[in-house]
Amino acid sequence: HKVGGPKGVGALVVAEGLTGLEPLLRGGGQELNRRAGTENVAGIAGFGAAVKAALQTLSEDAEQVATLRNRLENGIRGIAGATIFSDEVKRLPNTVLFTAPGLKAETAVIGFDLEGIAVSSGSACSSGKVQPSHVLSAMGYDPAVAQGAVRLSLGWSTEPDDINRALEAWRKLGNTLLKS
Known part of the structure; x- marks a missing residue:
């Protein structure tokens, strides 16, 4: 479903x-x-068609998603002293992982959800776990910082208005953080 x-x-x-x-x-x-x-023949045929369509526009779509990701990251950075993890290295264009001083990921997930924005407090493969990311720990981040990590994923259907809504939700959350 990640490729449609x-x-x-x-x-x-x-x-x-x-x-x-x-x-x-x-x-x-x-x-x-x-x-x-x-075998789920209809599903397999649908997957094959989706992959074929995705490959035809892969580089163009990746460029558009990366542009949206960069805009999202620039907006996140300006609020509550947020830090973007690994923003200085080459990476996938569709994922943002960030934190801010005093941010609790569970609180952020709830706050974003109340604003209609789906986020996660870690990687998709570790959803449901409460311990800090082993990857961020291996990168040398303090466990308290790693526990504040929030992940936003963009996709082929993400629009500029989605970025605006996510940034507005983060502004509300960040202003709450700054007051506490």
């Missing part, structure tokens, strides 16, 4: 000669014994 295809369908790219992959479900010999069950 149906949810629940993806691809596994396996290096030639790689062995030892164990199926999550057993019972059938489909996909060279890597999975059991009947």
Whole structure:
């Protein structure tokens, strides 16, 4: 679904000669014994069409998303002493990870949600966990700083008005932080 295809369908790219992959479900010999069950043919076709369409506009879309991300980051930086993680290195164009002094990620998630903006307090693969990001810890950030990290993700459907709404929500949150 990250590329506009149906949810629940993806691809596994396996290096030639790689062995030892164990199926999550057993019972059938489909996909060279890597999975059991009947394939979701409509979903697979939808995923294939979405990938094909995404590849045709990939660099153009990435450039547009990066422009929006940079605008979002510039706006975030100007509020409550916010810091953008890894903004000085080459990275994916669609993700912003930031914090501010005294920011509690859980409070920020709730505050953004009340304004209709979906954010997360860490990476997608660690959602539901309350400990600070092991990646930020490995990068040398203090655990208290890492616990204030908030992630915003942009996508192919993100519009300039979405950035405006996110910045307005952050202004409200940041002003609350500054008062406390």
